[in-house]
Amino acid sequence: MSPAQARERFRAGERVPTAGWCRGWAQANLIAVPKGLRYDLLLFAHHNPQACPVLDVGEPGAWSTALFAGDLRTDLPGYRLYHDGVPVADLGEVVAEWRADLVPFLIGCSFTFERALLAAGVPVRHLELGVNVPMYVTSVPCATAGSLSGPLVVSMRPVPEELVKTAVEVSGRYPLVHGAPVHVGAPEAIGIRDLARPDFGDPVEVRAGEVPLFWACGVTPQAAIMASGIEYAIGHLPGHMAIMDARDDDYLVT
Amino acid sequence: MSPAQARERFRAGERVPTAGWCRGWAQANLIAVPKGLRYDLLLFAHHNPQACPVLDVGEPGAWSTALFAGDLRTDLPGYRLYHDGVPVADLGEVVAEWRADLVPFLIGCSFTFERALLAAGVPVRHLELGVNVPMYVTSVPCATAGSLSGPLVVSMRPVPEELVKTAVEVSGRYPLVHGAPVHVGAPEAIGIRDLARPDFGDPVEVRAGEVPLFWACGVTPQAAIMASGIEYAIGHLPGHMAIMDARDDDYLVT
Numbered sequence: 053m054s055p056a057q058a059r060e061r062f063r064a065g066e067r068v069p070t071a072g073w074c075r076g077w078a079q080a081n082l083i084a085v086p087k088g089l090r091y092d093l094l095l096f097a098h099h100n101p102q103a104c105p106v107l108d109v110g111e112p113g114a115w116s117t118a119l120f121a122g123d124l125r126t127d128l129p130g131y132r133l134y135h136d137g138v139p140v141a142d143l144g145e146v147v148a149e150w151r152a153d154l155v156p157f158l159i160g161c162s163f164t165f166e167r168a169l170l171a172a173g174v175p176v177r178h179l180e181l182g183v184n185v186p187m188y189v190t191s192v193p194c195a196t197a198g199s200l201s202g203p204l205v206v207s208m209r210p211v212p213e214e215l216v217k218t219a220v221e222v223s224g225r226y227p228l229v230h231g232a233p234v235h236v237g238a239p240e241a242i243g244i245r246d247l248a249r250p251d252f253g254d255p256v257e258v259r260a261g262e263v264p265l266f267w268a269c270g271v272t273p274q275a276a277i278m279a280s281g282i283e284y285a286i287g288h289l290p291g292h293m294a295i296m297d298a299r300d301d302d303y304l305v306t
Numbered sequence: 307m308s309p310a311q312a313r314e315r316f317r318a319g320e321r322v323p324t325a326g327w328c329r330g331w332a333q334a335n336l337i338a339v340p341k342g343l344r345y346d347l348l349l350f351a352h353h354n355p356q357a358c359p360v361l362d363v364g365e366p367g368a369w370s371t372a373l374f375a376g377d378l379r380t381d382l383p384g385y386r387l388y389h390d391g392v393p394v395a396d397l398g399e400v401v402a403e404w405r406a407d408l409v410p411f412l413i414g415c416s417f418t419f420e421r422a423l424l425a426a427g428v429p430v431r432h433l434e435l436g437v438n439v440p441m442y443v444t445s446v447p448c449a450t451a452g453s454l455s456g457p458l459v460v461s462m463r464p465v466p467e468e469l470v471k472t473a474v475e476v477s478g479r480y481p482l483v484h485g486a487p488v489h490v491g492a493p494e495a496i497g498i499r500d501l502a503r504p505d506f507g508d509p510v511e512v513r514a515g516e517v518p519l520f521w522a523c524g525v526t527p528q529a530a531i532m533a534s535g536i537e538y539a540i541g542h543l544p545g546h547m548a549i550m551d552a553r554d555d556d557y558l559v560t
Contacts, residue, residue, distance in 0.1 A: 091345040094352065098360060106352060 055295040059127035067129045067144055069184035069253070069291040071163050071176075078229065078300050079293035080107050080120070081159040081270030082128060083277070084286040087112045090155040092198035096276060097159070099195035103204055103272035105160035105228045107296070113152040119298045120158060125150045130289025132274065137281035146286050154286065159270040160229035161293050162207055164300045165222065172222045174215050177256040184291035185209070186250035187269050191243025192234075194272060202276030206234060206266040208247065210258040219265055228303045235266040242266065252290035309549040313381035321383045321398055323438035323507070323545040325417050325430075332483065332554050333547035334361050334374070334412040335524030336382060337531070338540045341366045344409040346452035350530060351413070353449035357458055357526040359414035359482045361550070367406040373552045374412060379404045384543025386528065391535035400540050408540065413524040414483035415547050416461055418554045419476065426476045428469050431510040438545035439463070440504035441523050445497025446488075448526060456530030460488060460520040462501065464512040473519055482557045489520040496520065506544035 055077050058070075070079055085093050090112075097104035108119040115124040126145040133141045133149055143149070163185075166176050178185045185207045192204040211219045216236060224232035235242050247264060248255045252271055258264050274287040288294060309331050312324075324333055339347050344366075351358035362373040369378040380399040387395045387403055397403070417439075420430050432439045439461045446458040465473045470490060478486035489496050501518060502509045506525055512518050528541040542548060 091348065094345065094348050095363060098348065098352070098363075109349060109352075 055297055056122065058295045059122040062129040063123070063126045065144060067292070070129060070293040070295060071166065071185055071291065072179045074295050075167050076300060078107070078296040078298040078303060079161040079163040080296050081161050081273070082124060082156060082286070082288040082294050083159060083273040084154040084156040085282065086151070086284055087153040087155055089199065089282060092200045093157060093273065096194070096197035096200040096273070097157070099197050100272065102230060102234060103194065103268040104270065105230065106157060107160050107228065107298070108158040110156040112155050114156065115150060117156065117158060119296050120294055121297050124156050124294065128288050128292055128294050130292035132287045132289050134277050134282065134285040134287070136283055137278045139278070142289055149286060151284070158294055158296065159273060160303065161270050162223070162230045162267045163293060164229035164303055165226040167300055168222050168226070169219060172218050174211060174219045174222065177210050178254065181256060183256065184253035186247070186255055187252035187271055187290055188244045189251045189275055194276065199282070200276045200280050202272070202279035204234070205269040205271040205275050206242070207269045208264050208266050210256065210262040211265050212262050216263050216265065223267065225305055226303050227305055230268045230270070233265045234268050237263055239264060309551055310376065312549045313376040316383040317377070317380045319398060321546070324383060324547040324549060325420065325439055325545065326433045328549050329421050330554060332361070332550040332552045332557060333415040333417040334550050335415050335527070336378060336410060336412060336540070336542040336548050337527040338378070338408040338410040339536065340405070340538055341407040341409055343453065343536060346454045347411060347527065350448070350451035350454040350527070351411070353451050354526065356485060356488060357448065357522040358524065359484065360411060361414050361482065361552070362412040364410040366409050368410065369404060371410065371412060373550050374548055375551050378410050378548065382542050382546055382548050384546035386541045386543050388531050388536065388539040388541070390537055391532045393532070396543055403540060405538070412548055412550065413527060414557065415524050416477070416484045416521045417547060418483035418557055419480040421554055422476050422480070423473060426472050428465060428473045428476065431464050432508065435510060437510065438507035440501070440509055441506035441525055441544055442498045443505045443529055448530065453536070454530045454534050456526070456533035458488070459523040459525040459529050460496070461523045462518050462520050464510065464516040465519050466516050470517050470519065477521065479559055480557050481559055484522045484524070487519045488522050491517055493518060
């Protein structure tokens with residue numbers, strides 16, 4: 053399926069996590085903030101590059117960008133609306149909410165390297181199960197930028213012990229879509245109390261002989277919106293990504 | 307000499323290019339712009355990362371940053387003041403010119419990897435001669451960001467043919483201070499007509515058996531200030547850098 057075809061389905065109302073969709077095409081996190089916050093957000097991304105790799109930025113009020121030819125207000129399968137840092141609604145489209153001063157940022161997503169993980173023989177549990185990837189708010193603070201601060205958010209994939217090295221190496225070749233894991237092993241070391249209760253997405257089992265691997269996650273800006281009480285923002289619904297007009301291999305560094 | 311000692315000499319009035327100073331410590335380009343332009347500048351840097359790697363950013367009106375403990379208004383050996391995109395004065399200090407809304411950006415400088423070039427046996431002509439590095443405005447356009455556009459600026463070092471590979475590899479290990487050359491060989495391919503007449507700095511001879519290597523240069527933001535007719539800005543005098551409280555090896559990627 054092409055990015056345009058997937059976006060058409062989401063525009064028509066399909067509401068589904070996008071892991072595994074449009075294999076070969078990059079996916080991205082959306083965070084749209086008022087123009088007055090755009091410097092702080094870009095600086096936050098600069099200070100926290102592993103969590104917030106900026107793939108593309110739009111003009112104020114724009115709903116498409118160089119790398120996303122669709123309509124950012126309708127062509128993602130889910131959105132989350134924030135008022136004063138509080139998520140007030142999950143929506144299927146945000147046409148009425150897309151204020152003229154909103155600046156959209158598209159942030160790299162680890163779904164982009166999952167095809168490479170599979171090709172290297174690393175199984176991806178949430179793909180096998182057809183569920184959303186589990187995501188967790190950690191105790192690791194991000195670097196502050198102006199009015200924006202907050203904790204690092206991570207995604208988790210259980211990997212068989214003998215494939216941990218491969219998973220680290222393969223994902224490490226995609227530094228602009230989070231790269232190598234930020235943490236391997238003990239969840240409590242980064243403040244995650246219960247793997248069975250992710251903050252976003254669905255839980256997946258970590259089986260005997262498997263190690264949980266944690267990757268920096270592009271939901272991190274939304275955690276900063278919440279932690280910082282930002283007046284107004286629109287994000288994607290976690291796991292429900294923007295499917296980009298860029299190839300996943302565009303982000304492969306060899 | 308420590309960065310603090312060098313800065314004290316510059317504050318006392320010494321006006322000299324900084325290549326070779328404080329071996330082991332990083333150097334940086336300064337560009338300070340009014341607060342209203344800071345988003346465009348940060349986005350310009352994001353879009354042109356090889357020319358404009360941001361090492362540090364200050365708050366509006368600040369004259370020191372996390373990585374520069376000195377006084378940005380006095381502790382560089384030279385400054386260039388711009389009005390409406392026109393360089394109107396070269397100054398030894400800019401205390402009176404440092405408006406309260408100026409946001410200072412410190413951008414990586416290729417002087418930072420010259421110690422590594424020497425250690426690898428690559429001679430550096432401007433160091434041998436004790437002159438400023440030659441810099442050229444090219445015909446290569448940078449990616450535009452809002453009100454900022456302009457040409458890529460490069461620095462040039464002549465390298466013996468048999469050492470070109472080494473120079474590329476060694477500088478490539480320092481991606482945050484411009485990394486590998488953007489061009490090797492024919493100057494006219496990037497719009498440089500006469501190597502003997504650099505746009506900034508001093509000319510150096512390219513001898514028989516040597517190849518000119520061109521690295522992206524942190525004077526590029528100043529070229530964008532000029533090309534874009536920006537109302538007010540302060541840069542360093544090209545080649546007269548900020549000596550940072552960061553080690554050159556902090557920017558080494560292995």
